[in-house]
Amino acid sequence: MTKAPRLVVRADASPQIGLGHVVRSLALAELVGPLFAEAVLLTQAPSAAVHQLAAAAGLGVVELPAQGPQAEAAQLPAHLRPADVVVLDGYGFDEAYQVAVRATGARLVLVDDLADSPTVADLVINHGPAVRVADYRALPTTRFCLGPAFSLLRAPFRAQQRLPEAVPAIVSSVLVCFGGADPLGLTHRALGALLALPQVARVGVVIGSAFTAGTELRALAAGFAGKDVAFYHDVPAAELAALLLGYAAAVVPASTVLLETLLLGGAAITGYYADNQRPLAAYVHAHQQAFSMGNLGTLDGDALRDALLAGLQFHQTTRRQPYVERLRPEQLVDEFQRLIRGPR
Known part of the structure; x- marks a missing residue:
């Protein structure tokens, strides 16, 4: 029997890098979580604050060993299932790491800021106000949610x-x-x-x-x-x-x-x-x-x-201008539904 799809978020937080990656990826999980049977956060050395944020978003926490991306990628099969949808949010998840995620059969979502390296993701989310699809070196099948309308913000905002x-x-x-x-x-x-x-x-x-x-x-x-x-x-x-x-x-x-x-x-x-x-x-x-x-x-x-x-x-x-006229959370939900139901 095929196991029900899970949402798996991979993000870290620390005093050096702050909570930003975890906060925004959990905001995404909060939005699309109802589509999944289960949602978990994979992270290294989670603090009490990370546990609290994950619990508030309805995610369990799986603590990973403190190691570099290459060693972690080699151990991914122990943490992932073929039906999973995996969200990566951070700067250590290069193309080799992404290839390792896809090799498990899981579908891959990349939350990205920089558009500075190749990606094999099924879906790329970048809320940067000036980013374009042409900025990416991606697969022909990669889909994109780009621009301020796709800012990953929590429900009260x-x-x-x-x-x-x-x-x-x-x-x-x-x-x-x-x-x-x-x-x-x-x-x-x-x-x-x-x-x-x-x-x-x-x-x-x-x-x-x-x-x-x-x-x-x-x-x-x-x-x-x-x-x-x-x-x-x-x-x-x-x-x-x-x-x-x-x-x-x-x-x-x-x-x-x-x-x-x-x-x-x-x-x-x-x-x-x-x-x-x-x-x-x-x-x-x-x-x-x-x-x-x-x-x-x-x-x-x-x-x-x-x-x-x-x-x-x-x-x-100064009369300030709006940063974004309207968020488009419904399109993010549609994209995750596509990932759940469609072949890669």
């Missing part, structure tokens, strides 16, 4: 999509969210710079379980007695959506949280600290969808304060 709204003449409240770990200390730098701006009266700071500098942040905030600073820990999706709607602007990296902010119509001040974030930061700035400060890793002190002030002034004076 999809449910509250709205066009950009005008901000107050003076932006006095700002939310800061640099992910659950923030190994570069961008949260501390941004908080200090914002508190030094006279117009900013209220700041919210989102930090996760992997964040290790909470004491230092509170000490920094205590030095600005006239400011209202609130800290939010391990914020679930629905609460984060409410926070983004509750502050006049948000300081976020050019990652999933930027897309979440823009989908809610929010005013975002962004930038990049990883190569895969740079194109998105440049695009939203060029198209007046958000303000980009550029390379966040090089900004500190007066330079960061001036960049944040320029971002606030942008939002106070």
Whole structure:
């Protein structure tokens, strides 16, 4: 008897790379999961936060040994079934790894940012705003879901999509969210710079379980007695959506949280600290969808304060353009139904 199809998500998270790959691939699993009899997340060294995210999306977690992609690919038959649909989201899953997935008989979905290497995937998903099919070296049978309409966002954000709204003449409240770990200390730098701006009266700071500098942040905030600073820990999706709607602007990296902010119509001040974030930061700035400060890793002190002030002034004076008119989750569902029922 053929076993019922499973959805198998392969993604990692760590203090160094953050939770972004896991968050967006689980958002996809949340969307298409009802099509499958079972859904699991394959990952290395899952943290408590990863377990919580997987449970919220309805996935079990299978912990893989800490090893490189080549060694892991050799062990894939022990984890996969021929009827599986496998989602890969990360930067170690090269063409050889993808070939190993397909050799098990499973169908393959690649969640990709870069379009910089050959792929043998059945379906490629890339939410980049300027990406084209011609950018890929793929099989003739590969199908594509490309562009902002295929942004992989969690249900509370999809449910509250709205066009950009005008901000107050003076932006006095700002939310800061640099992910659950923030190994570069961008949260501390941004908080200090914002508190030094006279117009900013209220700041919210989102930090996760992997964040290790909470004491230092509170000490920094205590030095600005006239400011209202609130800290939010391990914020679930629905609460984060409410926070983004509750502050006049948000300081976020050019990652999933930027897309979440823009989908809610929010005013975002962004930038990049990883190569895969740079194109998105440049695009939203060029198209007046958000303000980009550029390379966040090089900004500190007066330079960061001036960049944040320029971002606030942008939002106070500019009519922002929508990042995407409408998401297309129904097409993603259709593509996964095609993978389940059709021969490769």
